[in-house]
Amino acid sequence: MTQNPGISPQNPVAGGPCGLSRSRGRVVGGEWNSCGLSRSRGRVVGGLAAGPGRWPWAVSLQLRGRHRCGGTLVTPQWVLSAAHCFQGPGGLRAPLSEWRAVVGRLRLDHEQGQELSVAELIVHPRFRGVRGGHDLVLVRLRPRAALGRDVGTVCLPRAGQRPPFGRSCWISGWGHVAENVSLPAGAPLQEAALPLLSPPTCNCLYSHLRRRDLARPARPGMVCAGGARGGQGACQADSGGAVSCGGAPGGRWVQFGVLSFALGCGRPHGPALATGVGGAHGRWLRRHLPPAAFVPELGPPPDPEMELGVCYGETPPPGCGTSGGPPLPLPPPPRWPWGVSLRGGEGRRCGGALLGGGWVLTAASCFIGAQDPEAWEAELWGAEPESHAPFPGDPAPSNHTHSSPSPATGHTHSTPPPPLTPPI
Incomplete structure (x- = not known):
């Protein structure tokens, strides 16, 4: 693993604005001039097949020719993914020469798209393991990806931009479609819509499992994607993929998380945990990426009450409650006739x-x-x-x-x- 030489006028990053997809973006002079728009609505677990150009920033990170993790193209030269995909307890899992990044390919057994070498990794300096958070890595490509109809970049949030917790956002990937069940050969990229959750709500959902080893798994700086019902979610080999939300000004898509780990695949009360890309993680990203990688303007602030009721529903169970949730009636005074x-x-x-x-x-x-x-x-x-x-x-x-x-x-x-x- 080498250190990032940095972005400078002598080391520019080509490409246009981020976060637009094929349906409304245009190729001008070989560069992508808009980002984040999509033409279709959607297996990840319980998901749907994604259409061409739906997620032009989706990257398959392959080790020795086999898909291992997902990633997101954030500039033509850099992919954002999960650090644990590349780094284990003993250091790097494999030499960088054995990795490839595949972009612009909907079905991994097809030959369209681009296969690019991995030239450099920048692992977040505080990463020690998935349960400790900071599960982020920047992957430098060689050569840079050629942007076009099926290849584009997602936007990262601006400084101070709050995630829209409670809103339906999207995950995508080529990972398993059920626990220990691989995506069938020839199947396309899968997608699923899931609520974006804050750490307190995520931990509240996990508390229903009554498992000491899963008490408060969502740490500060994380986000989650999922809900109480289960049936949809991330699975093995979806790590490193994006949790992205639409609706930003100009129709742009913004990535708010990098999938890290989960309890099984799409289990009830077991949302997928992702490393957030705002806050301190956003400052780290801004040190290594150019301004064009971040959404150019902020939209209206998200509604802080959109998460209410996600954990306990409309009627909290006896003895439970969440701050800001529906009021609980006071119990009657005890009557002990003896x-x-x-x-x-x-x-x-x-x-x-x-x-x-x-x-x-x-x-x-x-x-x-x-x-x-x-x-x-x-x-x-x-x-x-x-x-x-x-x-x-x-x-x-x-x-x-x-x-x-x-x-x-x-x-x-x-x-x-x-x-x-x-x-x-």
Whole structure:
């Protein structure tokens, strides 16, 4: 792995604006002059086959001729992907000479498109493993990709641009279509629409699984794609692909995440986790990429309430709730018809339980040094403090109880329990 020489006037990056796809973009002088527009609507798990030019920035990163990960063309020279695709615990998984980046190819067994060499990797300096976040790598191509009808660049978010959490965004890839089930030979790039989720909502969904090893997997700087139902999502070999959202000014598509890992493939309450490309990660990207790689203008700010109800739905379960979610009714005050409060002199207080036959069971220690029955009152819980009224329909109890010392030790005990007179 080598260091990035940087972008400078002596090392320019060719290409036009980012984020437009084939349906409305035009090729002018061999350069892509617009970005992010798409002509079709859509297997990734549970997804649909993508049409030609639908995702012109989709890249297949291949090791020794076989698809291993996805990636996104962010300039004609640079691909953004997941660091774990290239780097394992012991360093690089393979020499760079054994990797190829394939662009402009809808079906991987066809020969159209371009096969480009990998000249350089820039791994995010804080990457240590997928669970730790920062799963980003920039891949420099040699030669640069030739932009055209089926090859274009996606836009990255501008500084300060907030992800539209709660909106339906898109993932795409050539990964498995189910757990341990490869994409059939000859099948095209797959796509699926999934809600874009913030880390708190993502962690809330994972909390339904009640698994200690998956507690709060979404760290700051991550985004998620998925929901509670499952059935659609990323799978093996989709890592490195984009989580992209449309609707930016000019019809541009903006990438907000790089797929990193997930619990299985499209499982309920197991959204795919992706490394966000804003915030601190955006600052890292801006150090290595030219301004043309970022969306040229901001749209209206996203609605902060679009995520409400994603985790718990319309009616939160008892004992659960999320900040800003629907209000929960206050539970009724507890009614324990057997509960008794015992009050003695000098501020003594004890609790007790009403037994059959008018007896109260309590702790003997309550009466040590205070064994005069006339000094004690018994009040049923739920009664009005001043009137000592019983529950509706219940006869009124006596308010006296007593305890007697043990002849052998002189210590107070509660056998037999003290009676209430008259019995209830």
